[in-house]
Amino acid sequence: MMMPFKRQALVEFEEVQSADRCVACGSQEPVYIAGQQAYFNYSTSKRITRPTNADDPNSGNKVLLLSIQNPLYPITTDVLYTVCNPIGNVLRIVIFKRNGIQAMVEYPSDDNAQKAKAALNGADIYAGCCTLKIEYARPSRLNVIRNDNDSWDYTKPFLLRRERGKGRQRQAILGEHPSSYSDNGYGSHCPLLPLPSNNRFKRSSHDVLEVVTYPLPQTSSYMSHASSSVAMVSGLHPAKMNCTRIFNLFCLYGNIEKVKFMKSVPGTALVEMGDEYAVDRAITHLNSIKVFSKRLNVCVSKQQAVIPSQVYELEDGSSSYKDFAMTRNNRFSSAGQASKNIIQPPSCVLHFYNVPPCISEDDLQRLCTEHDVPGFIKYKVFDAKPSSKTISGLLEFDSKTHAVEVLTVLNHYQIRIPSEPTTTPSDMMCFGTWFIRIYCF
Numbered sequence: 001m002m003m004p005f006k007r008q009a010l011v012e013f014e015e016v017q018s019a020d021r022c023v024a025c026g027s028q029e030p031v032y033i034a035g036q037q038a039y040f041n042y043s044t045s046k047r048i049t050r051p052t053n054a055d056d057p058n059s060g061n062k063v064l065l066l067s068i069q070n071p072l073y074p075i076t077t078d079v080l081y082t083v084c085n086p087i088g089n090v091l092r093i094v095i096f097k098r099n100g101i102q103a104m105v106e107y108p109s110d111d112n113a114q115k116a117k118a119a120l121n122g123a124d125i126y127a128g129c130c131t132l133k134i135e136y137a138r139p140s141r142l143n144v145i146r147n148d149n150d151s152w153d154y155t156k157p158f159l160l161r162r163e164r165g166k167g168r169q170r171q172a173i174l175g176e177h178p179s180s181y182s183d184n185g186y187g188s189h190c191p192l193l194p195l196p197s198n199n200r201f202k203r204s205s206h207d208v209l210e211v212v213t214y215p216l217p218q219t220s221s222y223m224s225h226a227s228s229s230v231a232m233v234s235g236l237h238p239a240k241m242n243c244t245r246i247f248n249l250f251c252l253y254g255n256i257e258k259v260k261f262m263k264s265v266p267g268t269a270l271v272e273m274g275d276e277y278a279v280d281r282a283i284t285h286l287n288s289i290k291v292f293s294k295r296l297n298v299c300v301s302k303q304q305a306v307i308p309s310q311v312y313e314l315e316d317g318s319s320s321y322k323d324f325a326m327t328r329n330n331r332f333s334s335a336g337q338a339s340k341n342i343i344q345p346p347s348c349v350l351h352f353y354n355v356p357p358c359i360s361e362d363d364l365q366r367l368c369t370e371h372d373v374p375g376f377i378k379y380k381v382f383d384a385k386p387s388s389k390t391i392s393g394l395l396e397f398d399s400k401t402h403a404v405e406v407l408t409v410l411n412h413y414q415i416r417i418p419s420e421p422t423t424t425p426s427d428m429m430c431f432g433t434w435f436i437r438i439y440c441f
Helices: 016-028 079-086 109-121 245-255 276-286 335-339 363-368 399-412
Strands: 031-035 037-038 065-067 092-096 099-104 124-126 127-134 151-153 200-201 209-211 231-233 256-261 267-274 299-300 321-323 349-355 377-381 392-398 429-437
Touching: 065 109, 079 099, 079 109, 079 151, 079 299, 109 127, 231 276, 245 256, 245 267, 245 276, 245 321, 245 399, 267 276, 267 392, 276 299, 363 399
Parallel strands: none
Antiparallel strands: 031 037, 065 099, 065 127, 092 099, 092 151, 124 127, 231 267, 231 299, 256 267, 256 321, 349 392, 349 429, 377 392
16 A cells, blocks of 8 residues: 555565565665665554455445645646546545645545546646546545635535635735636636547546546646645754744745744744745645655645744744745745746755855865765856856755755855955855756666
8 A cells, every 4th residue: 555645655465474574675685766765664554454445346435535646736626626527427526735635526426436546546637747546535425615726515506615815915926816817716617627629538448438648737727726825844853943944945935924833833833935836836845855854744734824922942042933024035026036946846956056156065065064964975066157256056965865954954054255254145055946867777
């Protein structure tokens, strides 16, 4: 049984001796899968149990649990309705975001759900991303209290939509909403994904629908999915993480307004971002990554804003609350500035820039050592103009975790040059964008 959001899986053998040999083999010789070392150990579970027997066509449930992997684009009820309804009449949809993005879809009968599971499991909603992993859900019926982007009861179209405009208003870059948007959404209530012609589905000999990948979304299909502009992040290292380091990590995906550690929940902080899209990007790219040997859990908070209450001192002596609204290190403050940001998931390569030309490879290695973070294994400087006052380049690390830790600690670090008595703003080093390195195996 796959647990994709934990990057783990359970494997049940027929005999205990087989499990013993697997664990012994994994401990004697490292096993690498797609460049990542896999670890094998015994589970506390004695057997793998599932809500229903997925292999038995006579068993099942009319409610499906959809896990959306690699969700690069917003997932709304309209998107899922367009994907699922052609197979059978969809009654209700509920989307929730705790461990990544998941949804439950209710059909009129078990037969409809079984066909949808067979047709859609493993398919990509958009080309190369938003992959569906489908199981039978435990509930036999969904309870929907309002029709909006996160939940919809198609048997009760009169349910009220969620009210818009709650919370503190911020100055918007592109105005109140796109020009094609109305109070009821983007035009009439119709599928956001364009439906291809009759070749979208084709019957096989077993009368099972086969799905092809959907086209990339048009601009009008981008709708805010997160219900709040506040993200909650847990699993933080109590001694090594503070408000500034959370800012260094999250600022790559949107403006940061405020950061506050929760006194009642150790290792947990609230991050108020510029908008709901920024929260979506942060969850997509930062949920389940490891930082200082702790795995982060990033999800949408129920809070609409971060209130500076119960401020206390963290283990490193810094404050548990910090306001970043006016900092010049926010990278999405204008449309032009935001367009220069390349949104990438974490990788083992960091792009650095705004570094004085007098700083050498040894200086950067010494900087990593002084701040107790892993050193890099490869170093490259981009060619710069003779008149340039700064340099930029790439740093490659042994692993993605090492790169994330260096970025968390050294992003926006001020480099003091011995020949100058003070540090000017140009001496601040920024790790601007994670670049993906592709390896062939």
